[in-house]
Amino acid sequence: MNMRNELFAKWVxxxxxxxxxxxxxxxxxSGLPKGSDSNxxxxGLVVCNTGDLFSRFIKPTDFPIESAEALATLILDRAGL
Structure with a gap:
């Protein structure tokens, strides 16, 4: 599995x-086990913190976001993965 697919599956x-x-x-x-402190x-290597990731790649104008799949795709696309 490549990195994009692995990240997509884990995030969803x-x-x-x-x-x-x-x-x-x-x-x-609010739906994540550790909230913005999730990694x-x-x-086996921590590649990012959820709070940092969202602050870099998610904009207020992106909302509403309809699904976990849509959110994961948005982040991965903006990260260039």
């Missing part, structure tokens, strides 16, 4: 408790 799984559609980033954080790992 991590957001299983998020109630989509969401209108704010805080609604996403994303690939191959």
């Amino acid at each position: 799984a991590a957001m299983k408790e998020v109630k989509f559609p969401v209108l704010t980033v805080d609604e996403v954080f 994303i790992s690939v191959g």
Whole structure:
């Protein structure tokens, strides 16, 4: 599995408790086990913190976001992955 696919799968799984559609980033954080302090790992290495990731790649004008898949795709596209 390549990095994009692995990150996509992990993010979608991590957001299983998020109630989509969401209108704010805080609604996403409220459904994550550690909120904005959650970390994303690939191959056992932490590659980013969710709070940092969202502040870099998600804009207020992106909302509403309809699904975990749409959010993961948006982040990955903006990150160039």
